[in-house]
Amino acid sequence: MNVRVESSRLVKASYPGHPPRTTLYVPLSVFDKVTYNTHIAVIYAFRPPTPSNSTVEKGLSRVLSEYREWAGRLGKDPEGNPVILLNDEGVRFVEASADTTLDKAMPFKPTAALLSFHPSLHGVAELVQVQLTRFTCGSLMVGFTTHHLVADGHATSNFLVAWGLASRGLAIDPLPLHVDRASFFVPRSPPRLEFKHRGVEFMTKNKFDKGKDNPLKDDIVVHRVHFTKEFLHKLKAQASLGSKSNKPYTTFESLVAHLWRLVTKARGLDGCETTHVRISVNGRTRLSPRVPNDYFGNLVLWAFPRAKVAELIVRPLQFAAELIHDEVAKVNDGYFRSFIDFANSGVVESENLVPTADMGKSVLCPNLEVDSWLRFPFYDLDFGGGSPPYYFMPGYFPVEGMLFILESPIGDGSIDAFVPLFRRNVDAFKNDCYALD
Structure with missing residues (x-):
């Protein structure tokens, strides 16, 4: 089976009104800083009938207006602290094709062959990447990568559900809860270090x-x-x-x-x-x-x-x-x-x-x-x-x-x-x- 990349571009958020400022940033919380500093990939397969690539892309553009972090970039604030820059630079969107049917390609084994179904996880500035791979039978593979410093699996799965809602023209409900991450988890005064954290986290x-x-x-x-x-x-x-x-x-x-x-x-x-x-x-x-x-x-x-x-x-x-x-x-x-x-x-x-x-x-x-x-x-x-x-x-x-x-x-x-x-x-x-x- 050969997978051929047809196109690659950036998809940016579409806002219903005046777009927000692109100079804002979100400081990373203590939980963001202690997690894995890497991209994670998941792979979906859908049988026909499947939506068009443009439908999926429009849904992605719409959902990014509610999940701005994914369309941003990792960076530093003026004091050098790690942040997510809300610069709306966009996410990587790749279209590809496979020269076989999904049935002939199945079952997908957890081998290096899976790497052809999503963009590379290494040296990537984008915080989200999407690859849509079309099979000759009309089936669709969706390869999805996210940077773990931005969100955990729970939050990422909520985003995926919201992306589906946006692609179907439905209201995104519930909306994500965005807070000032750095100040949301406030230390106690005085602090109480009641457990061992060296050698643990x-x-x-x-x-x-x-x-x-x-x-x-x-x-x-x-x-x-x-x-x-x-x-x-x-x-x-x-x-x-x-x-x-x-x-x-x-x-x-x-x-x-x-x-x-x-x-x-x-x-x-x-x-x-x-x-x-x-x-x-x-x-x-x-x-x-x-x-x-x-x-x-x-x-x-x-x-x-x-x-x-x-x-x-x-x-x-x-x-x-x-x-x-x-x-x-x-x-x-x-x-x-x-x-x-x-x-x-x-x-x-x-x-x-x-x-x-x-x-x-x-x-x-x-x-x-x-x-x-x-x-x-x-x-x-x-x-x-x-x-x-x-x-x-x-x-x-x-x-x-x-x-x-x-x-x-x-x-x-x-x-x-x-x-x-x-x-x-x-x-x-x-x-x-x-x-x-």
């Missing part, structure tokens, strides 16, 4: 392990595994045996516990080694008072359940599920407030600390990161073709140990996990994938 630069950063990419395979609804029910029941609270663990907690044990075992690690999982926690529901779901920006911290390799593998599934449940529960309002106080205390600058969220590493072993998209409305994107997305998946991210979990496009409650592993560990992972304790 921040670390010193000399702690980077450069020895593991550059393996041959061919050594890493992204394996997609499908978990049926029936299997997930059994897994949840197994994980919840002997729960301390006498309440079942969630499907997410049970599945992450299962994957943590699977990957750890497949890696063949020394039993005395410690392994942890990095799990995103949405602060919108954790902070008190709650932050509206429509807040546009980053509002995520992480839980880090950890265990000795031998204990994780030998003890039953509920041991791992309990670790995950307890650590996620600790990332509460008090923890978020402590982080805000720490990040505003001047310690980060004086000690030259950097975020631990680092996409520059190719290998996370002995640790994992789990990015869950289970609660995001990605499948609600509707450009007006009359049917939901036929397929949705993350782009190609061959980072060993960085897992993506999302609802299966089948729509029956099943879940797909994208699991990057060293090639030598894939067979061991597959052999135990559906085994229950």
Whole structure:
């Protein structure tokens, strides 16, 4: 299959009235600064009938008037602080064609071939990029990339839904909540640093392990595994045996516990080694008072359940599920407030600390990161073709140990996990994938 780029241009916001000033900027919040400084890509597939490229483009232009940040650029304010410049320079819009039908191209495997369906993630000034790829059968692929410093997955999925509404000529509802990010999360007076943040969200630069950063990419395979609804029910029941609270663990907690044990075992690690999982926690529901779901920006911290390799593998599934449940529960309002106080205390600058969220590493072993998209409305994107997305998946991210979990496009409650592993560990992972304790 060949994908040929037909055109590439910038799309700018269309305003119903007088356009706003282009000299404004949005300071990054402490949550923006601590997240991944990188572009993220997702890929959609739609079967015909599909809307025209011009319809999708007009919808994009319209929605950018409500999400100005995406049409801006990263920069600095007069004091040198990182900001989003609201200069309306626009987003990259690429039109392409594939020389085959969608059915012949399917199923899309998580390989480097996916890179042809979206613009490059590297050296990009635009904060959003879109590529529309037309197949000979009339099907449409939408490759979408965004810069993570601007917004987290929750806010980005809201934008995608709004883009669909705008493309169909409907009102954008709800509208994004734009605030002064830097002053919205105000530190307490006096500050209370009640939790450890060095080595959690921040670390010193000399702690980077450069020895593991550059393996041959061919050594890493992204394996997609499908978990049926029936299997997930059994897994949840197994994980919840002997729960301390006498309440079942969630499907997410049970599945992450299962994957943590699977990957750890497949890696063949020394039993005395410690392994942890990095799990995103949405602060919108954790902070008190709650932050509206429509807040546009980053509002995520992480839980880090950890265990000795031998204990994780030998003890039953509920041991791992309990670790995950307890650590996620600790990332509460008090923890978020402590982080805000720490990040505003001047310690980060004086000690030259950097975020631990680092996409520059190719290998996370002995640790994992789990990015869950289970609660995001990605499948609600509707450009007006009359049917939901036929397929949705993350782009190609061959980072060993960085897992993506999302609802299966089948729509029956099943879940797909994208699991990057060293090639030598894939067979061991597959052999135990559906085994229950």
